[in-house]
Amino acid sequence: MRWSQYFxxxxxxxxxxxxxxxxxxxxxxxxxxxxxxxxxxxLPFGLRSMSKMMGIVRRELDAVGCQExxxxxxxxxxxxxxxxxxxxxxxxxxRVKDRHGRDFCLGPTHEEVVxxxxxxxxxxxxxxxxxxxxxxxxxRDEIRPRFGLMxxxxxxxxxxxxxxxxxxxxxxxxxxxHGAYSRIVEACGLDYIVVDADSGTxxxxxxxxxxxxxxxxxxxxxxxxxxxxxxxxxxxxxxxxTPEAPASDVLEExxxxxxxxxxxxxKHLGVDPSQMVKTLIYEHDGGIVAVAIRGDxxxxxxxxxxxxxxxxxxxxxxxxxxxxxxxxxxxxxxVGLSVDRLIADTTTQELKNFACGANKVDAHxxxxxxxxxxxxxxxxxxxxxxxxxxxxxxxEPLETFRGIEVGHIFKLGTSYSEAMNCNFAAEEGPDKPMIxxxxxxxxxxxxxxxxxxxxxxxxxxxxxxLAPFQVLLSALNPAADDAVRxxxxxxxxxxxxxxxxxxxxxxxxxxxxxFKDADLIGLPLRVVVGSRSLSNGGVEFSLRRxxxxxxxxxxxxxxxxxxxxxxxxx
RNA sequence: CGGGGCGUAGCUCAGCCUGGUAGAGCGCACGGUUCGGGUCCGUGAGGCCGGAGGUUCGAAUCCUCUCGCCCCGACCA
Numbered sequence: 156m157r158w159s160q161y162f163x164x165x166x167x168x169x170x171x172x173x174x175x176x177x178x179x180x181x182x183x184x185x186x187x188x189x190x191x192x193x194x195x196x197x198l199p200f201g202l203r204s205m206s207k208m209m210g211i212v213r214r215e216l217d218a219v220g221c222q223e224x225x226x227x228x229x230x231x232x233x234x235x236x237x238x239x240x241x242x243x244x245x246x247x248x249x250r251v252k253d254r255h256g257r258d259f260c261l262g263p264t265h266e267e268v269v270x271x272x273x274x275x276x277x278x279x280x281x282x283x284x285x286x287x288x289x290x291x292x293x294x295r296d297e298i299r300p301r302f303g304l305m306x307x308x309x310x311x312x313x314x315x316x317x318x319x320x321x322x323x324x325x326x327x328x329x330x331x332x333h334g335a336y337s338r339i340v341e342a343c344g345l346d347y348i349v350v351d352a353d354s355g356t357x358x359x360x361x362x363x364x365x366x367x368x369x370x371x372x373x374x375x376x377x378x379x380x381x382x383x384x385x386x387x388x389x390x391x392x393x394x395x396x397t398p399e400a401p402a403s404d405v406l407e408e409x410x411x412x413x414x415x416x417x418x419x420x421x422k423h424l425g426v427d428p429s430q431m432v433k434t435l436i437y438e439h440d441g442g443i444v445a446v447a448i449r450g451d452x453x454x455x456x457x458x459x460x461x462x463x464x465x466x467x468x469x470x471x472x473x474x475x476x477x478x479x480x481x482x483x484x485x486x487x488x489x490v491g492l493s494v495d496r497l498i499a500d501t502t503t504q505e506l507k508n509f510a511c512g513a514n515k516v517d518a519h520x521x522x523x524x525x526x527x528x529x530x531x532x533x534x535x536x537x538x539x540x541x542x543x544x545x546x547x548x549x550x551e552p553l554e555t556f557r558g559i560e561v562g563h564i565f566k567l568g569t570s571y572s573e574a575m576n577c578n579f580a581a582e583e584g585p586d587k588p589m590i591x592x593x594x595x596x597x598x599x600x601x602x603x604x605x606x607x608x609x610x611x612x613x614x615x616x617x618x619x620x621l622a623p624f625q626v627l628l629s630a631l632n633p634a635a636d637d638a639v640r641x642x643x644x645x646x647x648x649x650x651x652x653x654x655x656x657x658x659x660x661x662x663x664x665x666x667x668x669x670f671k672d673a674d675l676i677g678l679p680l681r682v683v684v685g686s687r688s689l690s691n692g693g694v695e696f697s698l699r700r701x702x703x704x705x706x707x708x709x710x711x712x713x714x715x716x717x718x719x720x721x722x723x724x725x
Numbered sequence: 726c727g728g729g730g731c732g733u734a735g736c737u738c739a740g741c742c743u744g745g746u747a748g749a750g751c752g753c754a755c756g757g758u759u760c761g762g763g764u765c766c767g768u769g770a771g772g773c774c775g776g777a778g779g780u781u782c783g784a785a786u787c788c789u790c791u792c793g794c795c796c797c798g799a800c801c802a
Binding site for chain 1: 726731732736737738751752759760761762763764793794795796797798799800801802
């Protein structure tokens with residue numbers, strides 16, 4: 156491709172709305188343009204790396220037996236009503252009506268459609284397993300799109316869905332997909348970890364996220380080096396030491412005028428916050444619920460939502476709190492509450508003689524004990540794990556990292572197949588619902604993550620597999636220097652003929668500007684033709700990742716030299 | 726949706742406080758100059774100052790309302 160004719164316009168200015176480095180560089184390097192919040196065009200240069208990414212995905216998925224298909228972006232409401240997600244998915248599902256007033260949505264994911272496809276044609280265990288995937292634009296009306304491609308509303312995703320006759324088969328395919336995902340992420344040259352994850356609105360029993368480590372990542376990841384345990388913070392577990400119990404087991408009310416925070420009350424009572432139980436009042440689609448948790452700890456609302464099997468969850472407003480506790484916000488406690496359920500975190504189960512709010516203004520209780528003083532509906536793990544907590548297995552302190560979630564795989568079980576009657580004739584006995592798995596991977600997000608991990612102050616440093624072109628051929632002052640122009644033109648033809656992906660910078664610009672652009676767009680291999688290089692006996696060759704190490708290579712040897720460099724980079 | 730911020734040339738921004746002929750740099754076009762790390766000089770095109778109301782002799786500037794965008798939180802590939 157001749158740059159002088161190419162739709163590739165770089166910029167030295169950082170767009171005002173680009174916060175993260177990948178977004179800044181992709182914008183400056185002319186890969187994409189924004190049209191609205193979370194909605195982008197991919198320009199030719201950017202699309203090339205997306206295509207590379209898609210190629211890697213296809214290669215690895217096809218290798219583990221997946222079959223590609225293409226499902227509709229616009230999906231009928233009926234399917235979503237059948238799975239009950241028309242109601243459950245919430246506002247993220249962009250709903251539209253056609254001219255007849257029929258309801259449709261823009262597909263954020265395709266469990267319903269693929270299940271509908273499979274149930275029509277697959278009737279027997281003999282036809283299973285099956286693993287279908289597509290690479291397609293998804294639309295999710297995110298509350299807050301941000302960080303360029305990291306969280307778009309319209310975005311390119313690879314989504315795969317597997318169907319099985321039994322759990323063993325499900326597990327095998329899950330492992331195969333785990334392997335394929337690992338190879339994909341590795342092929343992109345990314346530093347990543349796989350973590351236990353919450354399965355969110357997609358549902359299901361087990362799931363793992365592929366996290367690319369990056370400070371700009373939106374997800375917090377917990378990891379233990381010793382045991383190899385790794386989990387999304389939403390899912391992470393720990394084991395806490397139970398603090399020593401205060402001596403008195405007498406239930407007493409203590410005046411705490413004006414003291415509403417745990418720290419204030421603990422200080423006043425002369426106990427540690429960990430010896431207190433704080434009580435938070437939540438409301439959700441199933442009613443009002445109180446959550447008791449150790450005073451020094453925070454509630455993990457994702458865990459809580461799962462325990463409650465809630466569609467939505469939020470802290471109750473002041474009015475609901477005072478109705479539940481008969482007191483203003485700040486004095487809630489587990490004793491004598493009027494709520495639908497009282498969930499206590501498991502780390503409070505062993506607490507004895509603890510202190511807590513009295514459900515009365517300016518008062519707290521001491522010497523409180525479960526059973527005698529308060530009935531808990533259920534003890535459950537709703538604890539937010541923090542850095543330094545002990546790993547359950549090794550006891551070593553857990554570390555936290557920031558990560559970009561580029562892929563997420565789920566064991567779905569039979570929730571969709573049951574809701575949508577996707578059954579098969581088993582080898583023996585009655586028909587059964589198929590067991591399903593699903594596997595998502597963000598194409599644009601992975602490309603963005605690759606840039607987050609591979610850049611320097613001058614621009615992108617493309618990992619070879621994702622590079623829009625392999626080689627940048629740059630002619631310095633081609634209009635003024637006939638020899639330069641002739642060599643560069645001939646070389647461009649030769650490289651194309653030899654099968655290299657070449658971007659030929661034949662623009663009439665000053666050499667300095669060309670070098671700046673070359674660094675910015677970050678193609679792995681660079682060949683510079685200039686009067687100086689020619690007088691030194693050839694053209695100049697260098698790698699983007701090591702810009703200082705330039706070699707002069709005879710024109711006749713450059714193809715061989717490029718071939719060797721490609722070998723080394725692969 | 727809650728909290729914060731911003732909308733002025735294609736891009737990055739000044740001007741607004743204190744109302745009075747709409748600016749700079751980059752980019753673009755043309756001419757010259759330079760030619761291995763964003764050369765330099767000159768000329769030029771390019772604006773409904775996000776939109777709508779209001780105050781005023783007069784509004785980019787003050788007031789009200791709207792729309793859009795960005796950041797922090799709840800959602801997720």
